[in-house]
Amino acid sequence: MAPSEEDGGGNGAVEEKEKGKKRKLGALATAWLIFYNVAMTAGWLVLGIAMVRFYIQKGTHRGLFRSVQKTLKFFQTFALLEVVHCAVGIVRTSVLVTGVQVSSRIFMVWFIAHSIKQIQNEESVILFLVVWTVTEITRYSFYTFNLLNHLPYFIKWARYNFFIILYPAGVAGELLTIYAALPYVKKTGMFSLRLPNKYNVSFDYYYFLIIVMFSYVPLFPQLYFHMLRQRRRVLHGEVIVEKDD
């Protein structure tokens, strides 16, 4: 699911709520988070640049995934740490929400794009890759600047406006990719378990993917409208301050 992490003020200057009393983030935690967010911004920038270079040199999107997959897999998998950040409390977001978002990315990268090689040259893959790259560069730089307490307005603007287009585009890319993968999954019966077996369970990856596709229907609008509400709250507040000036 094309994620934009929901949270009130990013994961910068976050307070741990312990028994109702608020504590500022420790120096070590802040340093680590800055390092993490800078590294992730850089990683996705590198990925974006590699994609642009490939397209300029080769003039086609065929083979693009293969050429960037190592970088993509590294940085997207590394994002699992964000779940730990929430669990430990240095980031004030729900573990469940972050978990779902990171899981959906991991799922797309490893269980669709990596495992079903025949769809790697689909246009829909490029679509979600581009969306993810722009989203993540914006998001991680937003967090970085937040932690440094110097947030340029255009980054904040980007974070709360890009998603309006990027989110639906990303969902489209992901859904089209899964749809393209279906015939290959059916033919090879991959990741599936048939009866009889001594665990008395069966699993059909093909039908599982269809269920995943349908699950976007209730989930996507909820996340989208949540981001819209966040946007109104954050940017709306900003507007009022300017009026007073």
Added chain:
Amino acid sequence: MGGRAGFFEVEILDWETKKQLCFLDKVEPNATIREIRLMFHKLYPRWYPARQSIKLDPKGKSLRDEEILQHLPVGTTATLYFKDLGPQIGWTTVFLIEYTGPLFIYFLFYFRMTFVYGLDERFTSSPHPVVNLACICHSFHYIKRLIETVFVHRFSRGTMPLRKIVKNCFYYWGFAAWLAYYINHPLYTPPSYGKKQINFAVIMFLLCEAGNFSIHVALSDLRRNGSKTRKIPYPTKNPFTWLFFFVSCPNYTYEVGTWISFTIMTQCVPVGLFTLLCFIQMTIWAKDKHCTYLREFKDYPSHRTPIIPFLL
């Protein structure tokens, strides 16, 4: 503060809009919240007492029926807030629906209705005795639960929101269908350790069911005279209740035990998954109950754990 002779006035506001919904004058100082709910219901027939949440503070907890007006921190003109809890359904009805579903759904699979495994397998029966045993155990479990709901349980709260029951039914009925599908499947594989595994599981099953029933009876006896207050449960002469020495909620402990035994008996992953989810849910409930006991009773046995002796 109230407490003097003379009537009270009660105004009830909507908790969100703060609009005045009603104004009751000449209210007896010793009126209970239950009576106020009945008066409110007269003015608003569609909001029957069970769906009224009446509180002192818009974001506060709902007041209990037994609370008395003059003992509340209000002046002689009391301001209360109303929140609509939505359509409510009685606990007994809830459990009857939640438990009859799995009972009959399992039969659809056991008797291999046409639409389940296809025309070729319709109404056939399994060559494995353990499949018949599993059906007996599963049915026994839910029939026992239905009997307990009607004759044993005494509920402290009367109702629950109607929306919850749809969600609960999907969950219980859905899981029952899923695990019944595999146990009664023509390609079912009996447990790897054969009769030894099955016999062990049956004995464990019976012990846990007896234990669970004993605890329910013991808890019900605590409220024999129809009171709604909580009391500390203690072990009785029945050996199954001796688990009260170690845990606050042995009924949940035995329930998890029942499902573990059913998993061993059928050696079926969906059953194992259901057992795991039951365990997680019941641990949450047990921890809640345990905390409530600790809060309410100063002399609560301190060595007790919520659900698993010494551990959890």
